[in-house]
Amino acid sequence: MSSSEQPARLDARVSTGVPGLDAVMGGGLVPSGVYIVVGEPGAGKTLFANQLCYHQARAGARCLYVTLLAESHARMLANMRDMAFFDPALLPEGVYYVSGFRVLEEQGLSGLLELLRREVRNHNASILVLDGLVQAQEAAGNNRDFKKFIHELQVAAGLARFTALMLTSANGPNIHPEYTMVDGIVELRERTAGVRSWRELQVRKFRGSPTLAGIHAFRITHAGLEVFPRLEARVHRSPPPDPGAHRIHFGIHSLDALFPEGLAGGSTSLVLGPPGAGKTLMGSSLLAEGLRQGENCLYMGFYEPPNRLLSKVSSAGIDLKGAVADGRLNILWQPPAECILDVLADQLLSDIRKRKVKRVFVDGLSAMQQAAPDNSRMGSFFAALTQELRCEGATTLFGLETPRLFGPVLDVPMEVGPSAVAENLFFLRHVEYEGRLRRLFSIFKLRDSDYDPTLREFVITRQGIEVLPPFSVAVDTLLTGLARHPGSGHS
Amino acid sequence: METVLVVDDEQGILEALADLLREEGYRVVTASHGREALERMLELRPDLVLTDWMMPVLDGPALIERIRADYKDGVALLGMSAVDVTNLRRQYPDIPFLQKPFDIATLMRQVRKALDAKRR
Numbered sequence: 001m002s003s004s005e006q007p008a009r010l011d012a013r014v015s016t017g018v019p020g021l022d023a024v025m026g027g028g029l030v031p032s033g034v035y036i037v038v039g040e041p042g043a044g045k046t047l048f049a050n051q052l053c054y055h056q057a058r059a060g061a062r063c064l065y066v067t068l069l070a071e072s073h074a075r076m077l078a079n080m081r082d083m084a085f086f087d088p089a090l091l092p093e094g095v096y097y098v099s100g101f102r103v104l105e106e107q108g109l110s111g112l113l114e115l116l117r118r119e120v121r122n123h124n125a126s127i128l129v130l131d132g133l134v135q136a137q138e139a140a141g142n143n144r145d146f147k148k149f150i151h152e153l154q155v156a157a158g159l160a161r162f163t164a165l166m167l168t169s170a171n172g173p174n175i176h177p178e179y180t181m182v183d184g185i186v187e188l189r190e191r192t193a194g195v196r197s198w199r200e201l202q203v204r205k206f207r208g209s210p211t212l213a214g215i216h217a218f219r220i221t222h223a224g225l226e227v228f229p230r231l232e233a234r235v236h237r238s239p240p241p242d243p244g245a246h247r248i249h250f251g252i253h254s255l256d257a258l259f260p261e262g263l264a265g266g267s268t269s270l271v272l273g274p275p276g277a278g279k280t281l282m283g284s285s286l287l288a289e290g291l292r293q294g295e296n297c298l299y300m301g302f303y304e305p306p307n308r309l310l311s312k313v314s315s316a317g318i319d320l321k322g323a324v325a326d327g328r329l330n331i332l333w334q335p336p337a338e339c340i341l342d343v344l345a346d347q348l349l350s351d352i353r354k355r356k357v358k359r360v361f362v363d364g365l366s367a368m369q370q371a372a373p374d375n376s377r378m379g380s381f382f383a384a385l386t387q388e389l390r391c392e393g394a395t396t397l398f399g400l401e402t403p404r405l406f407g408p409v410l411d412v413p414m415e416v417g418p419s420a421v422a423e424n425l426f427f428l429r430h431v432e433y434e435g436r437l438r439r440l441f442s443i444f445k446l447r448d449s450d451y452d453p454t455l456r457e458f459v460i461t462r463q464g465i466e467v468l469p470p471f472s473v474a475v476d477t478l479l480t481g482l483a484r485h486p487g488s489g490h491s
Numbered sequence: 492m493e494t495v496l497v498v499d500d501e502q503g504i505l506e507a508l509a510d511l512l513r514e515e516g517y518r519v520v521t522a523s524h525g526r527e528a529l530e531r532m533l534e535l536r537p538d539l540v541l542t543d544w545m546m547p548v549l550d551g552p553a554l555i556e557r558i559r560a561d562y563k564d565g566v567a568l569l570g571m572s573a574v575d576v577t578n579l580r581r582q583y584p585d586i587p588f589l590q591k592p593f594d595i596a597t598l599m600r601q602v603r604k605a606l607d608a609k610r611r
Contacts, residue, residue: 072501073545074573074591088575097573098547099500102523119547 014127014163017055017085018048020227023234024201024216026209029184031126033208034154034164036133036179039188044199044220045167046076047083048188049129050095051224052165054085056127057094064125066100066116068132073097084223096123100130104139109149112136117156126162133168143178150181183207188218191373198340198373201227217342228342232377232384240266240390248359248395250282251289254467255458258443259451263424265358266393267447268386270365270421272400273428278439278458279399280304281465282428283361284313284320286397290359291323297359298351298394299329300344302336302367309333317464330355336364339371345385352392360389365400365421382421398422423447431457441467493606494518496537498528498554499571500546504591508541508598515599525549529557537566539606544572544579555586567609569601 013028022028029035037045053063067073076097080086091097098119103111120128130136140146157164168179170187179185185204190197201218203211212233219226246265249256256262263269273279280301287297299320301309309331310321323329330351334344351357362368372378389396398421425444430437441458443451458467495517499505502523509519520535522528526549528540540558544551551570558566568586572579576588589601 067501072504072573072592074504077573078592089578091574092545092572097545099502100547102500102502102505103547105502115547 015055015059016048016052018051018218018225018227019223020216020218020229021201021225024203024212024227024229025184025206026211029163029165030208031163032157032161033183034150034157035166035184035186036182037165037167037186037188038170038179040170040190043170043188043190044218044225045188046071046131047080047220048225049131049165049167050076050080051083051085053095053127053129054087054090057090058087061127062093062123062125063095063127063129064116064119064123065095065097065129065131066119067097068100068104068112068130068135073099082222096125101132101135104135109136109140109145112139113149113152113156116153117160120156120160120162128157128162128164130164130166133166137168137176137178147178147181150178154182180205193373196338196373217340219340219343228340228346231342231345231388232380235384235387236391238391240387241393248286249289250285251292252285252465252467255282255285255441255465257452258441258456258467259446259449261449263395263446264448265395266390267424268389268396268398268422269424269426270398270400271426271428272402274402274430277428277430278460278465279401279428280309280363281313281316281318281460282426283363283397283399284309284316284318285465286395287329287359287361288318288320290395291320291328295358296355297323297329298332298348298355298357298361300332300334300348300360300362300364302334302339302364304333304363306331306333315462316460317462327355330357334367336367336370339367341368341371341377341381344368344371345381345388348385349388349392352389352394357392357394360394360396361399362396363399365398379420386421419445492516492518493539494520494535494537495539495541495602496520496522496528496531496535498522498525498540498542498546498551500524500543504543511595511598512602515602517602525551525554525557528554529561532558532562532566536562538609539567539569539602541569541571541602544570544574552583555583565609567605569605 012031014031015022015028037048039045053065057063100112100115103115116128136149137146140149153164184206187202187204189200191200199218200215202215212229214230214233216230217228247262248265249262271279271282287299290297313320320329324331332347332351369378424446427442427444429440431440438457441456454470456467456470458465495512497505497508497519500523505521505523509521512519520531522531524546542551542554555568570579570586571589571591573591576590579588587601587605
């Protein structure tokens with residue numbers, strides 16, 4: 001059997017060149033497949049198709065880009081010129097643009113099909129893009145003719161061994177029944193809520209392999225499209241490794257003494273507290289101790305920029321500058337506005353895997369929650385995130401700001417219960433006691449470890465956090481923030 | 492009246508160029524690819540062929556080759572492309588090129604220049 005007689009191999013996929021998308025598609029497009037990319041104008045269809053073409057052309061493939069739209073090739077290329085993937089040296093041999101508009105107008109679908117077959121052959125193209133399928137659909141007198149066109153294109157793709165991508169405008173939430181004939185349907189969407197908008201991608205159909213199900217975030221930058229597969233769809237299915245006897249301490253003698261066995265390695269913890277209670281210092285202490293133990297650490301923050309953070313913790317005796325300089329500590333700082341939840345997860349997990357990070361402090365769980373346009377997802381997202389963190393053996397502390405400074409009500413601003421995020425719960429609070437504002441530390445829950453349940457005052461000095469001995473007299477209602485001696489009748 | 496044959500597969504561009512050149516006083520014929528252009532040339536010999544580079548059926552380079560082979564006494568040629576024409580100018584140093592997108596003044600100047608060069 002000659003090479004030309006070999007059946008198309010489903011395992012040798014056509015890479016799209018869009019980071020993250022091949023993973024969603026189970027490896028990429030299936031060779032000789034015919035795919036539809038559907039989306040509203042501005043969704044990123046043309047950009048996606050061009051990105052794929054230049055990626056393939058760079059690898060030596062030849063791509064034919066046929067337009068049926070009013071946008072001129074010059075305008076399209078002008079729009080691509082600033083994109084990182086665009087390379088004018090690949091034109092015209094690697095990527096060849098022709099218009100099929102006039103042929104379609106004059107000769108209909110049969111003329112267009114003939115043009116596609118002939119031009120693919122003339123240019124020895126392995127990738128065909130047909131931009132403007134909706135024009136072909138309108139030119140077809142009826143659904144039967146349009147289905148016939150798609151069927152004949154599929155036959156041509158199989159015979160001539162090219163992979164076809166047909167771009168078309170969305171028609172509301174439903175996919176045309178005629179489109180279901182193709183090998184795959186990728187939908188690009190831009191959604192808006194209030195003043196915020198975000199982009200989503202969904203593989204609605206894919207023949208040849210399983211895909212990552214559901215809706216995935218993507219963004220368009222100078223680099224082109226970048227897809228962030230939904231974390232829940234790519235989570236490890238196997239249980240995390242047993243941390244064994246590995247235990248984690250904060251490196252603060254008076255704090256570690258409250259739970260001498262420490263935290264389980266690879267566990268997740270949550271520290272709750274109002275602004276200024278000391279969450280950042282507690283997390284930074286955890287990282288500083290990890291650095292002393294020779295572990296790589298990661299700080300993900302949303303509010304204080306790196307320099308301000310380093311200066312703040314330095315004033316409390318925690319010097320992290322050296323570790324940042326030599327790469328043992330990475331500070332991933334994200335301004336909280338317009339974050340994408342899966343981008344945050346991707347950044348977090350990528351750095352953990354790359355540098356084999358063992359301790360993580362996420363300073364601002366609420367900023368992560370705000371990055372999700374759909375709150376109904378939070379439970380499954382955090383379950384997946386904590387599963388991944390455990391599988392990587394990264395001991396993680398999340399900081400979460402509680403809105404009230406004082407008062408009897410404890411608000412936990414989470415869409416899911418804290419247990420979904422953390423095995424261990426710490427609580428910091430301001431308390432007014434004996435005419436002074438004091439900081440209070442308590443442990444709500446600690447898995448697999450004994451702990452001292454007493455409420456403790458702690459202070460922040462130039463040497464860091466110091467947890468003080470238990471109150472010498474009984475004090476009620478400390479957790480309300482308004483403490484009082486039993487029976488005193490006043491706070 | 493001088494005749495210009497405009498060849499482009501993009502219908503909108505083809506019609507716009509034809510209208511502009513007619514307004515400027517040229518006789519204009521159009522074709523949407525190289526083979527159609529050669530058929531037009533059998534009917535009416537143009538003074539200038541203004542041709543796109545990437546086209547279906549018969550592309551710009553193939554059209555230029557056929558014109559040079561079949562019309563040895565000379566037809567003025569002017570190429571145009573959305574592709575970076577720097578490379579094309581290197582490959583075809585005797586053919587002027589317009590870089591798409593171009594403005595009307597540049598178009599008219601280059602058309603005039605190509606026709607004048609042919610006359611000399």
